[in-house]
Amino acid sequence: MTEKRKAREREGHTQLKKKRISSKKHNSRKGEGGKNRGPGLPNQLRKEINLLDQTEHSFNDDDDVNFDDDVYEYEEGDAIEDLKKNHQFDPVDNLEYELPGDFKDENVASDEDDEVNSDQDDLEEGNRRHARMLEDITGLPSDAFEGKKKKDIVVSEPYPESEFNPSRDILDGNGLISMDDLMDPLSRKPGFSKINKRLKELEKKGKTVHAPLPMPVQKRLERQAAYNESKKVLTQWESLIKRNREAPTIYFGEDVNLGYSTVGAIAANFEPRTDFEKNIASLLNDTNVVEAHRKDGARLLELNKITVEDVRDRNSHLAKMRSLLFRHEIKAKRIKKIKSKTYRNLQKKDRLKAVSKAVETDPEVAKELAMKQERKRAEERMTQKHKNRGKWAKRILARGIDVQDDGTRAAISEQLQQHAELTRKMNSMRDSSSSDDSSDDDGSDQISGDSDPEGALKLLNKAKEKTLEVVEGEEELPKSGVLSLPFMVRGMKKRKEAAEREATLALQEYDLSLKQLEDNNVVEGKMSVGPSGRRVFGAVQKQVKEAKNTNVEKIDHFDGNSDNDSEDGFVTKEELEDDNGKVTFSQTDINIDPDVFREVSEIGHDSVFKSFEDIAKDPGLNTTYDVAIFASNSWKKMKNLSGDNMGRKSEARQADLDPVMQNHKIMEEEGDDDSDTDDGGQMVDGILSSGPKSSYELPSQEELIRRAFAGDDVEEEFHKDRDEVLNEENPEPEKPVLLPGWGQWTHVQKKKGIPSWMLAEHEAAKKKREEALKKRKDAHLNHVIISEKLDKKAEKLHTKTLPFPFKSTDAFEQSIRMPIGPDFNPATAVGALTRPEVVKKSGVSIKPIQYEDVNPYERSEDHKRKGPKNEKRKGNGKAKGKMIKAH
Amino acid sequence: MEDYDEEMEITEKKYLRGEAADLKVHNDKKLKGQLAIREKLYSISAKASAKTEKYLGPTEGGCLEPEGFEKLYRISQSSILTEVPILSARNQYDIVLPDFGPYSLDFTASGRYMTVAGRKGHLAIVDMKDMSVIKEFQVRETVRDVVFLHNELFFAAAQKKYPYIYNRDGTELHCLKEHGAVLKLQFLRNHFLLASINIFGQLHYQDVTTGVMVGNFRTGHGRSDVMRVNPFNGVVAVGHSRGTLSMWKPTSSAPLVKMLCHQGAITALAFHSNGHLMATSGMERKIKIWDLRKFDVLHTISGHAKTMDFSQKGHLAAATGSFVQVLRDFSGSQSDSKYMTHSIAKGYQAQKVAFRPYEDVLAIGHSMGWSSILIPGSGEPNFDTWVANPYETSKQRREKEIHSLLDKLPPETIMLDPTKIGSVKPTRKKGKPSKQEREAEIEAAIEEAKSITIKKKTKGRSKPSRIAKKKQEAIKNAKRPFIEQEEHEDKLSKTKRKRVTEDTELPKSLQRFARNKKATE
Incomplete structure (x- = not known):
């Protein structure tokens, strides 16, 4: 309601303004006439003018009828320039400043503000004067006029004054409708106090509600609050988490009972739950079923009664069959693997023989075979498969059979042959097979001929026969065709002659070898080697054989009197035997095993066998005798455990040991050399004094002196060695050298010498080396070289x-100074030392952490694991603390 | 009570193996916490160890105490015999085996079994508990040395041509032909390596579990039969004829340490079980005790030794000719160190001395068999059955064998200071790798890149051309870092050179100005 009214008021204002403007124009128009001006006019005149105006207005617009007479307007006089008096001003200007029709007062660009102000002042002044004038005229206080003037509100719709219509002051905008205004009329009604009370309460509560904050801010605040809240909750976990973090070991799933550990335990406690399970259980546990099963089983057993013998028989039978089958299988496998052509040929022959036998004896078989053959033949005749009709054969033939390689040619000819065979008539088949037989025989003969002399004999005979045949058999010369041409005939003759010559040669050879073979058979059956090898070998072998015989004798003898070397003796004997065996049986070996000779000669060093040394001319031979030992006269000869009668002779021999030698031996023994008797025959026993190597001379005086003072320059030597090692490990820097030819043509560099930076570098390197030498562990130890080489293999250790948290190597090395293994710590402490960071039962899921009250000032390591496991462990631990290994 | 506490503290300290970590040094809270926990565990362990030592190792070692001005080394074996219990008295005996020449011998780790080898081929294993011969046989060959392998079931004998491995029944199991004619054998128990030195001065290491020849080096100092293994770190020391001693490990062909010990040839060598002490004797009649931490001489004792051995408690037995002396306590002056002396009966020449572990017994192999004498206080009185058990049953032995095989150390763990294992890798001393090394590295990288098998992908994506391309790319990528590094170094060196030249290569006329400038500054 009120708003509407206001809007209407505003409308009214604008209308007023319009009106004013129009009147202004009007006035100015009138002003031009110069008739009425300002307050100077007498009232009557003005009234008349007003009337005139009114008429005009009413003519123009009827809306404004209502309020024309209660408005008095001060008409401002026109500006001087507007008046155009005396033509003081430029007339063009005037035209420019004429206002447009819809010009509004408020929007006037005020370039003449003060003028306006002064105008306003004038206006106020005018108003006051006007008021005074009105006072004077009417005798009424000026307020009455002012009020009239102030309230230029237009009530467009006349309505009666009532409580439901806006009062005058409301229209004025002076007063607002308050609660009291509304309440006043109710004051005397019943229930007023109640309403009043409620209102008062409302007033009290109902303070102004602020507008809601913008969304982001609102949310931020919410988040803050939530954060604070959650912080409060989380901080109480802090000590718990700290404890876990600092704990050397965290235990998970300690108190989880894993339940049954075996399938049996689970099965025992099984209870059927689902219908299916229940059904099954009822069936299983049904007494009827159980009973029936039991009875049935018993009955079945009764039925199954068999005698032991039967069973045994059956078993044995089965086993037999099985083994037979197995053997058969094995045999078949073996046979299948045989690759020998001869064997296959033989097999084939057997098969054919069997077939032919069967054909002869069994008419049905013969029939079958004939049918088979007939069918094959028919097929061949039908298909002509083997007559070079195939794609492949055609191609080969097109290319020419002469160009082909042997294999292809053979294949082609085979095809042809097969074709011929198959297309031939049945009765002619037998011949070809017989010819095959003969060829097979030949082959087998040849093979077997190698193995035994009789076979060879046969072979030779056969060959001889054949060659004779060839020689004697006259070939008919063809009388027509190409071969009958004269040059061909000549060539063939030549060839024939050559062949004859060869044949005769071969015959001679055959004869010779036949003779030899016979000889061999007579004289020594086992020897069948090529003549040359055998001849040479035979002589040597004879010698060796002789040697062997004698050797064996001697060895026996030697064994008899050798005391310390008996083992050697055995060895040689055995070896000899072995080797001799080898000599006699190995036929192709022409070289005699040097070992044999060595062994032989070893024995042969005894003067009795001097002759043998001729055979064994091995300069590097050593008389490797273990020396009987020992110089100190009190020592006895060693006695063999086997308790023979040996040793007497050797003792006797030792008795005639050269006394000088003995003395020398003592010396040697006491000396540093500690020379072994077994190396290189330096020390030779008395037994061997007569041998070739036993010549020992006393060292000369010079030698003795040299030996005595051998260690004199030891220190110098060592220092040299030391320098070498140091140089190797810390090499001396190379001396700076100019590249020859570089920069020399100017003679500048020569004068300058080596560039100074090179020298400087050299100096630096030298200094570095010296420092490195000083840093060595053996820098102050003259008598020690400690290698500083890094061992690559040990790098992995x-x-x-x-490692991360450490900052210094010292601290780290100190922290690992204690060994933590079970070898170095008592069993009670090892567990704690080597316990992993997390201890967890396998197969148990880790539950989220649970809140518990933890004293934040408690030391973390005091936190002991709880649960039964702990005690168990204690029980299991080794009862005895392990001592620390001596280090 | 106080004494007790002090004693415990001392032993505890021993088991702590050094100072505890200083937590104040570290700024890292987390590290501090971890270290604190560790240290606590260590101290618990050390305490427990000290306690076990106190209560489970109560037997005290015996010793000789002089009365008044009595000289300890004048006390004879016969006078000791009257004082010791019967069981100990049984340990004093002479075995005369006149025929098979000087004997060398060796004990198992537990001291229960002994193997002896006569020079002339007599080999035997003896159970020392009841003095029964388990097996005795003749190889009818020179036998120069004998050594037990990891237990009494196997032993190796260095024979005339090759060393052989026999089992307890005397069956020949292996002939180690590669070793050649070996003069001295040693067995490294923790590494299962059989070390030998042959007549040509070649040192061989053979793994007895796999049979692999781990190392084969020329010592380059000629024939030597003085070889001993340092039980602490497994380093093998060889004494040479020129008075030098070289120490070897199986993974390097050059000796770890070479030292000049004597003027004359080294005749004997022995290591203390803690690895700090070494005794050498030279031909110039001097016995020297060395501190191996400093490689310095602790004592020089005049005398000659053909063979030496340290006991578990640190007594040193040295024998020459028929005279045996035992020294101890090398902290004091020289005269104090002589503990006992003994002359072998009838002037038999000593070949080898060896203390029997866990017993106060010294066994002497000599030219007429072997004898055993009592040296009070020489053996460790308390044995740890986990380490060595003299009363081992066969089942325990089998268990032990498996365990020791599982705990077998690889040969590269042999180094001078095995406590350094696990520490930070020593930095390369050379600043710049040589060109060859660099090339080798590049080659290795390329090989690695080549060897990567490319995954088979969907059709079309693994065309041969693509695969080839990929491979080439991989090679390129492998090469790149090396090339870049080289370029970088080149650049660096160039700038350095420039700087050097700028510094020094002022023209002569301007040099004085430079100096003046410096002076003014």
């Missing part, structure tokens, strides 16, 4: 870098 060191950490490459310092």
Whole structure:
């Protein structure tokens, strides 16, 4: 309601303004006439003018009828320039400043503000004067006029004054409708106090509600609050988490009972739950079923009664069959693998023989075979498969059979042959097979001929026969065709002659070898080697054989009197035997095993066998005798455990040991040399004094002196060695050298010498080396060289870098100074030392952490694991603390 | 009570193996916490160890105490015999085996079994508990040395041409032909390596579990039969004829340490079980005790030794000719160190001395068999059955064998200071790798890149051309870092050179100005 009214008021204002403007124009128009001006006019005149105006207005617009007479307007006089008096001003200007029709007062660009102000002042002044004038005229206080003037509100719709219509002051905008205004009329009604009370309460509560905050801010605040809240909750976990973090070991799933550990335990406690399970259980546990099963089983057993013998028989039978089958299988497998052509040929022959036999004896078989053959033949005749009709054969033939390689040619000819065979008539088949037989025989003969002399004999005979045949058999010369041409005939003759010559040669050879073979058979059956090898070998072998015989004798003898070397003796004997055996049986070996000779000669060093040394001319031979030992006269000869009668002779021999030698031996023994008797025959026993190597001379005086003072320059030597090693490990820097030819043509560099930076570098390197030498562990130890080489293989035993939390190597190395293994710590402490960071039962899921009250000032390591496991462990631990290994 | 506490503290300290970590040094809270926990565990362990030592190792070692001005080394074996219990008295005996020449011998780790080898081929294993011969046989060959392998079931004998491995029944199991004619054998128990030195001065290491020849080096100092293994770190020391001693490990062909010990040839060598002490004797009649931590001489004792051995408690037995002396306590002056002396009966020449572990017994192999004498206080009185058990049953032995095989150390763990294992890798001393090394590295990287098998992908994506391309790319990528590094170094060196030249290569006329400038500054 009120708003509407206001809008209407505003409308009214604008209308007023319009009106004013129009009147202004009007006035100015009138002003031009110069008739009425300002307050100077007498009232009567003005009234008349007003009337005139009114008429005009009413003519123009009827809306404004209502309020024309209660408005008095002060008409401002026109500006001087507007008046155009005396033509003081430029007339063009005037035209420019004429206002447009819809010009509004408020929007006037005020370039003449003060003028306007002064105008307003004038206006106020005018108003006051006007008021005074009205006072004077009417005798009424000026307020009455002012009020009239102020309230230029137009009530467009006349309505009666009532409580439901807006009062005058409301229209004025002076007063707002308050609660009291509304309440006043109710004051005397019943229930007023109640309403009043409620209102008062409302007033009290109902303070102004602010507008809601913008969304982001609102949310931020909410988040803050939530954060604070959650912080409060989380901080109480802090000590717990700290404890876990600092704990050397965290235990998970300690108190989880894993339940049954075996399938049996689970099965025992099984209870059927689902219908299916229940059904099954009822069936299983049904007494009827159980009973029936039991009875049935018993009955079945009764039925199954068999005698032991039967069973045994059956078993044995089965086993037999099985073994037979198995053997058969094995045999078949073996046979299948045989690759020998001869064997296959033989097999084939057997098969054919069998077939032919069967054909002869069994008419049905013969019939069958004939049918088979007939069918094959018919097929061949039908298909002509083997007559070079195939794609492949055609191609080969097109290319020419002469160009082909042997294999292809053979294949082609085979095809042809097969074709011929198959297309031939049945009765002619037998011949070809017989010819095959003969060829097979030949082959087998040849093979077997190698193995035994009789076979060879046969072979030779056969060959001889054949060659004779060839020689004697006159070939008919063809009388027509190409071969009958004269040059061909000549060539063939030549060839024939050559063949004859060869044949005769071969015959001679055959004869010779036949003779030899016979000889061999007569004289020594086992020898069948090529003549040359055998001849040479035979002589040597004879010798060796002789040697062997004598050797064996001697060895026996030797064994008899050798005391310390008996083992050697045995060895040689055995070896000899072996080797001799080898000599006699190995036929192709022409070289005699040098070992044999060595062994032989070893024995042969005894003067009795001097002759043998001629055979064994091995300069590097050593008389490797273990020396009977020992110089100190009190020592006895060693007695063999086997308790023979040996040793007497050797003792006797030792008795005639050269006394000088003995003395020398003592010396040697006491000396540093501690020379073994077994190396290189330096020390030779008395037994061997007569041998070739036993010549020992006393060292000369010079030699003795040299030996005595051998260690004199030891230190110098060592220092030299030391320098070498140092140089190797810390090499001396190379001396700076100019590249020859570089920069020399100017003679500048020569004068300058080596560039100074080179020298400087050299100096630096030298200094570095010296420092490195000083840093060595053996820098102050003249008599020690400690190698500083890094062992690459041992690198893996060191950490490459310092482990994370540590900052210094010293601290780290100190922390690992204690060994933590079970070898170095008592069993009670090892567990704690080597316990992993997390201890967890396998197969148990880790539950989220649970809140518990933890004293934040408690030391973390005091936190002991709880549960039964702990006690168990204690029980299991080794009762005895392990001592620390001596280090 | 106080004494007790002090004693415990001392032993505890021993088991702590050094100072505890200083937590104040570290700024890292987390590290501090971890270290604190560790240290606590260590101290618990050390305490427990100290306690076990106190209560489970109560037997005290015996010793000789002089009365008044009595000289300890004048006390004879016969006078000791009257004082010791019967069981100990049984340990004093002479075995005369006149026929098979000087004997060398060796004990198992537990001291229960002994193997002896006569030079002339007599081999035997003896159970020392009841003095029964388990097996005795003749190889009818020179036998120069004998050594037990990891237990009494196997032993190796260095024979005339080759060393052989026999089992307890005397069956020949292996002939180690590669070793050649070996003069001295040693067995490294923790590494299962059989070390030998042959007549040509070649040192061989053979793994007895796999049969692999782990190392084969020329010592380059000629024939030597003085070889001993340092039980602490497994380093093998060889004494040479020129008075030098070289120490070897199986993974390097050059000796770890070479030292000049004597003027004359080294005749004997022995290591203390803690690895700090070494005794050498030279031909110039001097016995020297060395501190191996400093490689310095602790004592020089005049005398000659053909063979030496350290006991578990640190007594040193040295024998020459028929005279045996035992020294101890090398902290004091020289005269104090002589503990006992003994002359072998009838002037038999000593070949080898060896203390029997866990017993106060010294066994002497000599030219007429072997004898055993009592040296009070020489053996460790308390044995740890986990380490060595003299009363081992066969089942325990089998268990032990398996365990020791599982705990077998690889040969590269042999180094001078095995406590350094696990520490940070020593930095390369050379600043710049040589060109060859660099090339080798590049080659290795390329090989690695080549060897990567490319995954088979969907059709079309693994065309041969693509695969080839990929491979080439991989090679390129492998090469790149090396090339870049080289370029970088080149650049660096160039700038350095420039700087050097700028510094020094002022023209002569301007040099004085430079100096003046410096002076003014």
